[in-house]
Amino acid sequence: MSTYDNQLTEMSEEQFRHNQKEKKVLKTLAHIGIYTVCIIFTLLSLIPFWFMISNATRTTSQIYGKSLSLVPSTHLVENYKALMKTDEKGQASSSGTQNFDPVTGFRNSFIVSAGATVLAIYFSTLTAYAIVVYDWKLKRAFFTFIMAVMMIPTQVTAIGFYLMVFRVHLNGTLWPLILPSIASPAMVFFMKQYMQPALSLEIIQSARIDGAGEFYTFNKIALPIMKPAMATQAIFAFVSSWNNLFLPSILLSSNAKLKTLPMMVALLKGDIYKVNMGALYLAITISILPLFIVYFALSKYIIAGVALGSVKG
């Protein structure tokens, strides 16, 4: 180290200045490149939302004439009324039955997504902890097994799953959409991969010496260290559960009170030839809003520039 320092001081002042200048130019160039890339990606990420919001203010006829428009129109209130069936105008279903009920939809979607996410996060971390921290005979086999389960294509197993649910008459309840996430192989895999370098076994050892029980150590020491991993996985789990449509449609439809938001949106498409497109886009926008809120609430873990997980404060 000292030789290195010496070399630095040996450098002539002129050269030092020159280097600094060069560095500055390079940095500016790098910044131009970085910001250009970032701005392009930002536009690519945001434009779809703009199209969606813009279409929520347009009429069916306008949308069918030009399916994408950057310029919003003036029919937002009309679309809202049609969506909420407060007005019999336009192509809205002429019935009094309300398909789109955002409050109920939000409640159901939230119970399912939050429930599934919490269970998946907690039990996946716990399972990963079992694999990383403890030495037990079947550990390797167990991990290999989890990996294998993760690799099975899900489409055909879904058939077996819903048939099973129908057979035990759990259809029409939210449980079959929440409870299975206790066993989330991909998330266990992530937690294990993250935990391996992040969690030092010495800390656990010292906790044990201090007389902490195993559950206590897990809840009070391991979980805080896993926070960034849990936050990112929570976002992914919540989003995918929220957007899930196929299984909820099959399992929940028989109970009219248990429709999720995406199911309500799907029903708006109903008869392809009688869709109120503006109201549909408004519904899609509304159904995404809660996701935004959850995402932004959890995103501080993504934004933070410091290692939240580190034990050092």
Add this chain to the structure above:
Amino acid sequence: MKRLIATALCGIMTVGLLTGCGAKDNGTVADDPSVKVINLWSFTDEIPNMVKKYCDMHPDFGYEVKTTIVATTDGAYQPALDAALQGGGADAPDMYAAEAAFVLKYTQGDASSYAATYKELGIDVDQKIKDAQIASYSVEIGTRPSDGEVVALGYQATGGAFIYRRSIAKDVWGTDDPATIKEKIGGGSGSWDTFWKAAADLKAKGYPIISGDGDIWHAIENSSDKGWVENGKLVIDPKREEFIDISKKLMDNGWHNDTRDWQDGWFADMKKDGTAFGFFGPAWLINYTIGANCESENGDTSYGDWAVCQSPIGFFWGGTWVLGNKNSKVKNAVGKLIEWITLDTSETGLQYMWANGTLNGEGGTKDTVASGTVMAKSNGELAFLGGQNMFDVFVEANKYANGKNLTQYDEGINQAWRDQVRAYTSGQKDRETAIKDFKQTVADTFSTITVE
């Protein structure tokens, strides 16, 4: 077993209720009086709303209707319905709906065994079909081949006609009269020859006769003598095979605008500045598609500039059929609902109100209905069609439509066929390869179809 219980229960109840018990003359079993709920499965709120209307009109009906609506958009309706039919129990559907795209599976295909015959539901179906003049294609689709019994009927008529633009007709032939235009395009002739002559006339004035090749497909599909599959073998009917040449001809001659259904270009042809002469479609295409999209951004509209005449070849497009579950414990009650929806020709029946646009009060959308009898006594004049009575055309159109050349495989095979036709038409491959690849795809996609 279920019947046994039902009969036993019936026996107990006889003391108090002498009526409505025991087997009726046509083999129906009385409803289980302990069941007061009818489970209704559908993919839109159309039928549920009809049933609600029925209950409002018949306060003494005495059943609560529990509705399950699953959207077809993500493919969940059929698996959910199948699982519910198989699962049985108190939640099982008593009454369910099937769309044209997959109705064959429930009336003739592997799920047809769940369906109750209309007779079992207590409907005097043969006589009623005659009285109501139900279109034959609708009955053909709803008839189960294993016993020749009717298990499903529709309420909406989806027989198709040619919907054309009056102003273009005047420009090319000097008249917009439906009778003359019918002659010009060979309406009802059973062949396309005259239609191509009209296409050439129109092209000379700069108008393509249709918007895209998808428009003509339904008519061609429906004109064939044989369905796609016979005795487990793939059959390519010459009339369906001809579609590949027709599609190419339309493209090469500029007889269409090369649009696709439900895309901007297609809708543009419905507006005032649209250049395509016409569309092939049933009444719903007029009411909900062209009618809903006739206005441009700047307020220009093609409203009133349309008329309908007979298509060269009859066809139908879309529609919903209603079925009852053979395991239902309330078959007679279900039968009452289904009869009111599909076969009642009175002025208090569903179809009369539907045809005259009075289901939800005066001034609603007038739609074509399954019963010719009802349409005959209803007013089908539409301002959108320049005051033409569309029922005149659509009653005929329903008669021409064919329900015999359909199979439960059609949706998937049509998809594969049109894909290959498009590949040929757009110049991606030659005709022979396209047909070969089509056969290969069908053989590989449906393990139960043999392809030679």
Add this chain to the structure above:
Amino acid sequence: MKRKGVSYAKWGYIFSAPFAIGFLLFMLYPIVNTFLMGFTDMVGVAKLTEPMHVNPAGIFKVYNDLLHNKTFGKSIVTTFILWILNFIPQITVALVLAAWFTNDRLKIKGKGFFKVVFYLPNIITAASVAVLYSSFFQYSKEVMGPANELFMKLGLIDQPMDFFVNRSATRWIVIFIQFWMWYGYTMIVLISGILGISPELFEAADIDGANGFQKFLYVTIPSIKTILLYTFITSLIGGLQMYDIPYLLTQGNGEPDGAIRTTSVFIFKQAFGNVPSYNVAAAASMIMFIIIGILSAIVFFLMRDKDEAELHKLIKRQEKEYKAKLKAEKAQGGK
């Protein structure tokens, strides 16, 4: 209280028990069911509830047929093409972005904003994404569609083209959509891995005078190796089961001409088509499972933990050599 020398092994069993129970209750039956279906003659919905029995045409009949099924074979190739071509740019871009956003020296303003925004495409449902892109790329003779308008203005094409009859155009659209939907996700996963690295490692590298690129190569990459493994494996699994965009973008059977018919689209058509061939769908799933398993095993082998020590040594040696080189260079420059 535990006495010293007590074995903690039982806690391994206790902590993994909920997973095991969840698996037994909810996943075992569907998986066994899928496994068995491939050996039966289950075709058509009515068969679903009947008791299973061995395929009278031979227990391996379905597997045998599948091996000769050209459409299935092509779908495997298609799946690989679509996956590899979107995964390479995806992981590259994600790594670069993750490196930028975790490099404090670059002082990128608004990086928090960028990080959050880049994940957003993943929030929209695939159905909406598909509608959006198919509208964007639509074509007809008179109404050319937004993509054609844009490309014509940019001078990329001379006349409007019908993207969705062109096999390679459609493939590139799917590849782009997959990239666009998932690079943000991958970036976030990588960033979360990088944030888990002890800051001391970076401090040490700083003291050693490493520049941003060197730190990325010699500190970041080795430290997130476990997370990289996760990314590779899950992307492999997700990519080879790619389904919703290829299914939803065109008519639903990988149009045009099977250009985007992935194996999952094939399987879906078998399992939920007009006349479902459950046995074929199940057997095809099992074949995909085996392919994914073998490839995952290879990835695991290439990135295996056993090598970690050796790799570490290698890195150390390279670092030393590098430092020596630096010294030599500096010595020269000082002259």
